[in-house]
Amino acid sequence: GAHVIALQEVWTQGARTLLGAAGRRAGYTAIWHREAAFGGSGLMVLSRLPISRPRFTAYRLAGLPQRPRQADFYGGKGFVSLELATDPGPVTLIDTHLQAGYSGPTGSDENSGIRAGQAVQLACYIRDLQTPVLATGDFNTGEGADAYKILGGIGGLGDLAVELNRREPTCLSPHPYRPVQAPESRIDLIFARSGRDTRVRAIALERTYDRALEFAGEPGAYSDHAGLLGEIELIPRPAGEPPFAWPAPSAAALEHAEFQLHLGEEAARRRRRREMGQAGGLLGAGLLVGGSAWKAVERRRGFLARLALGVGGLGFVAGLAGGAGSQWVTGNELAGFAEVREILARPRPARGEPVRLRTP
Template identity: 40%
Template structure:
């Protein structure tokens, strides 16, 4: 008896932001059919066409059970397909979403979160957690302004599985390298084990040689399959491999399954063991430091937005008065230019006020809630 699972970020972005989507979705479900899998967790299924193709193709391969968000473009981008019966599902949107003013950083508007899907395996119920944490949009420069956001998301994930009684397999695109602080926080506070490390098969999943990567990218491991025993049933990883990494040819154009490689792992039932939280004291301290740093960034952004609002107000008033003066002196062109500048300044004022007084306070409040979650996690660890 065993359960075979896979994870793959399929890179199906809307508005033409991803290449070869129809061809790649077909290649993905055809490959899935040949891997003898029980459950597959996908990420970045953000177009209706890709969702329909993956669900239909997977059903033809025997995956009769599915879970996904109703609206791909505004949803989590998560899709779970299963040959095993799905007996329970739960979804939580991330409280920390990113920065709303970064329109080129899609995370804030994407509805990312945590999907908990419990399936009936041959040896009993197993819960799979499919997720996709906030991206690092400047890895080459090392300027990761979203470390605090991901730390909050990690704490929400830890909290969501704290009272879970079934064996847990957490998989997806975590956007974390194992050298990052949030990786240590995740393992230290959740009791999850890194399957690739346990089996000695650590491989990058973001591969620089992929035809979809830009020049200068480096290999890194940001997709994972983690596991944890349940209260009455344990699971042990037996095999693991990297899949979906091969090059493909689409009518003479080099391509692949995705801009990520996927992972496949097989787990067998074992007697339940006590869940170990390695270095949880250090993980608690690291989490607190990440939250402090994230809060400082959010507070500074709010200050900068208020400062910009003040400058926009001053410029708007000045240009408005100058436009009135120009109108009185029949300088039509100058009046129009100054009128436009005044309108633009007041628009900037309105936008920054919305950010600083409505949206940004919510971000600061998210850090308050994360600190409360961390305190509860600490109390639970001390009781256990």
């Protein structure tokens, strides 16, 4: 079996307890997860190899709190980085779950800028590492998409499925847990990058946990996403040879990341204008209804007048709260884009030089 298992969307304590107990029975004695369901990330790692230096990093751009049906913000988006002890040396494993895509009022994905910002934060973190890296998870991005380009062009990550020509969708259709017309997609990925002293070579990749099941006569599955089982080889640097080096971030990827951050900022401003307009409408309606109701009260119209006055007051308060909330949310989101842009602008080594950056 696999040496390491990286999971996403393990939200409840019951699920973590069940998976942890099953993992220990199968020899996965090193287990990492966060405790909270609300804001806990849903990430979980089970390993037969010793793990050390676990570090969870929250994404500075973590979703839209005013969209509770999307739920990403409340899940606590981020990534965990931990070191696996192997015979050739430590390997950094990263488990993550990037922002999902949702259609906004115009029909386009209103979260693409947020997801690009998350990819920038993750890619820049990876460039600071000198160990070999395996980055796994639900990236909610496909080959050639914005976040995918950023992860490869800035983080130096290679997609095992591409290297091995093993591209297969991980979101299948038809599927009992997905809408009937949902298209198939390949958004669950295993990326790899060599380290300073150890090279990574892709050996095999296969899709797994993808067969149909039945529960109490109803169709089911292990998950709404299939799993991936990857195999790599770790090749130590021969004695006397210089450390392995990898190219600096590509100019095209840096420019693309800057442009996506700009688009994300513009989307946030448009969303604020739209929400402020809606809040203003509620304020105006509340004042109008409340004013009419007050006149009715003065004329002793009784119950209906008082009801209208209450409705008007609720509309006024809702508009006021909505406007204030939109200002705060968008201000925080724009500050997040600014912070991610600062991360992107940090000095980097010249092309072809060994990476000499801080250890996390």
